[in-house]
Amino acid sequence: MINKKRLLPIALAVTTMVAGVGISGCVPSKSDAASGVAAEQEQAWVRINQLGYTPAGVKVAVWVSKSPGRLRSFELVDEKTGKVVFKGSAGEAFGAYGPFKESYRLNFSQFAEPGSYHIKAGKVKSPAFRIDADVYSGTADFALRYMRQQRSGYNPYLQDSCHVHDGYTMYGPMPDSTLIDVSGGWHDASDYLQYATTSANATYHLLAAYRDFPEVFSDQHLDNGLEGSNGVADVLDEAKWGLTWLSKMHPREDWLFNQLADDRDHQGLRLPTKDDVDYGMGKGRARPVYFATGEPQGLGKYKNRATGVASTAGKFASAFALGAQLYGEREDDLASAYSKKALSAYKLGLAKPGVAQTAPNRAPYFYEEDNWVDDMQLGAAALYQLTGDQRYFDQAFQYGLQEKVTPWMGADTARHYQWYPFHNFGHYELAKQAEAGKKAELISFYKEGIERVNRKAKQNAFYRGVPFIWCSNNLTTSFAIQNHLYRELSGDETFAELEQANIDWLFGVNPWGTSMVFGLPAHGDTPEDPHSALTFLHQMPLDGGLVDGPVYGSIYKNLIGIKLEQPDEYAAFQSDLVVYHDDFGDYSTNEPTMDGTASLIYLLASREHRAQEGAQAKK
Numbered sequence: 001m002i003n004k005k006r007l008l009p010i011a012l013a014v015t016t017m018v019a020g021v022g023i024s025g026c027v028p029s030k031s032d033a034a035s036g037v038a039a040e041q042e043q044a045w046v047r048i049n050q051l052g053y054t055p056a057g058v059k060v061a062v063w064v065s066k067s068p069g070r071l072r073s074f075e076l077v078d079e080k081t082g083k084v085v086f087k088g089s090a091g092e093a094f095g096a097y098g099p100f101k102e103s104y105r106l107n108f109s110q111f112a113e114p115g116s117y118h119i120k121a122g123k124v125k126s127p128a129f130r131i132d133a134d135v136y137s138g139t140a141d142f143a144l145r146y147m148r149q150q151r152s153g154y155n156p157y158l159q160d161s162c163h164v165h166d167g168y169t170m171y172g173p174m175p176d177s178t179l180i181d182v183s184g185g186w187h188d189a190s191d192y193l194q195y196a197t198t199s200a201n202a203t204y205h206l207l208a209a210y211r212d213f214p215e216v217f218s219d220q221h222l223d224n225g226l227e228g229s230n231g232v233a234d235v236l237d238e239a240k241w242g243l244t245w246l247s248k249m250h251p252r253e254d255w256l257f258n259q260l261a262d263d264r265d266h267q268g269l270r271l272p273t274k275d276d277v278d279y280g281m282g283k284g285r286a287r288p289v290y291f292a293t294g295e296p297q298g299l300g301k302y303k304n305r306a307t308g309v310a311s312t313a314g315k316f317a318s319a320f321a322l323g324a325q326l327y328g329e330r331e332d333d334l335a336s337a338y339s340k341k342a343l344s345a346y347k348l349g350l351a352k353p354g355v356a357q358t359a360p361n362r363a364p365y366f367y368e369e370d371n372w373v374d375d376m377q378l379g380a381a382a383l384y385q386l387t388g389d390q391r392y393f394d395q396a397f398q399y400g401l402q403e404k405v406t407p408w409m410g411a412d413t414a415r416h417y418q419w420y421p422f423h424n425f426g427h428y429e430l431a432k433q434a435e436a437g438k439k440a441e442l443i444s445f446y447k448e449g450i451e452r453v454n455r456k457a458k459q460n461a462f463y464r465g466v467p468f469i470w471c472s473n474n475l476t477t478s479f480a481i482q483n484h485l486y487r488e489l490s491g492d493e494t495f496a497e498l499e500q501a502n503i504d505w506l507f508g509v510n511p512w513g514t515s516m517v518f519g520l521p522a523h524g525d526t527p528e529d530p531h532s533a534l535t536f537l538h539q540m541p542l543d544g545g546l547v548d549g550p551v552y553g554s555i556y557k558n559l560i561g562i563k564l565e566q567p568d569e570y571a572a573f574q575s576d577l578v579v580y581h582d583d584f585g586d587y588s589t590n591e592p593t594m595d596g597t598a599s600l601i602y603l604l605a606s607r608e609h610r611a612q613e614g615a616q617a618k619k
Contacts (some may be wrong), residue, residue, distance in 0.1 A: 055112040141220075145593075156360050182289050186242070223237045317342045353372065453498075519543040547591060
């Protein structure tokens, strides 16, 4: 077998140089970052955000040690001159965490001079990093590469088509196996399933990113994803790709489909363009598309526990309504079509309240979404923004009162996708147009969720309060977004360090010292062996893909079929508390997801925007 560990850095160097993203020459190799660069690092390490830090932002590194020794102070050292430019107190000892016996947060936020630096704590030296206003520049666009790579129908990355025969209906009002056109959209993760719930949520995030931060996105691709300029920001091209598929999944005002394909897809590694799975229509032919009935579904041994369609319908309504708002300024016909679909989807949600979970087949695993009022709140809020009809505001507010805090916040565990989306945009969208009293109430809902997580986070040096369940990185990203939305609404900076800590976690301030985003930053310690056929079979880089993230040791030990393919370079940092493996064989921690990456795009765009604001304010 070709050694991926040698080939991927070469591919990454080429691809990231094109985008101009990363910290050239500042971040050590993967082996250096994981194992340390000095003898003492066998016992102690300094974890840094490999992307770097903004001059006006919160700047914290974390010192961890496998010995119980104490740390009194640290130094910030200029990489070029070797001079100490800042000395700081190590502050409070946070004690043991995961594999470590002692830990400290090293806060150097007072220092704001741009440049390249490293931290020296005792005899331990951190990897080098930058302080500059541009450390997030281009990162949101970089993550869009993964979204294009996940496209179904025409795939611009492979420059070939896939899944063009989809699909045949099941559970619908029409005869089973009726052929309809639902090709397009995105593959959900490293398999080729396609769920309406994740696709609609991803579409909303992309639309919101364009609405809120249009200046950070470039136009380097056509609407089909191939290179070129079409006068439209690439993020809006990608959002429209999602809207087009959602339109096929909601083709009539009384038809709504919930899912395309099922876990029969899990039959070996292959490219999407070489998919030969037989769903009863011949190898590589049409796959089943599940009608959203509101009843439990499952064509094999197992069934979900669906109770309604509102969780899916609400997401459709919010994506279409925001699409209609954005296209109202450029394409009247498209805006009108999206507006009608938003209204009809919302109506279906009103008619069948409850959750539309994904359908299993061969295995008892599915997305066990248990909440739906958050989806209907966001749908109603978006319709209020679109129409100005007070009824939608009132309904959205009532839905918001039913779920003030997204339930995973403050909890220690949850079932897979039990509380999805992982944060609720609805409070934010409604608060923007609410009178003072209701605005304050909606803001307080966000604050309560943040405080619940903060109570756990402030007990450890990583400020980690997000549970280590599957897709913990998606929850981390969403929680950082909720902090951003709260700060935007309230102007309250109380949780700025907590917000930054969750972003830092994604880019290296974690027990393993690795970024959780493939290829970001360039030359950094980032995933190289994700659970993906593209990399495993063909060494194709998954630029921009956010991997699932670490899980509790107890979850990892009880999963079936996990077998690491290579020696674990992070073995020294695994613990009974939490594990993460950059290994194809670990599907629980190292599989990129489309919807998590879409959320990351919003988050990265918000950071680039904030950095630009900070730079302007300084001038």
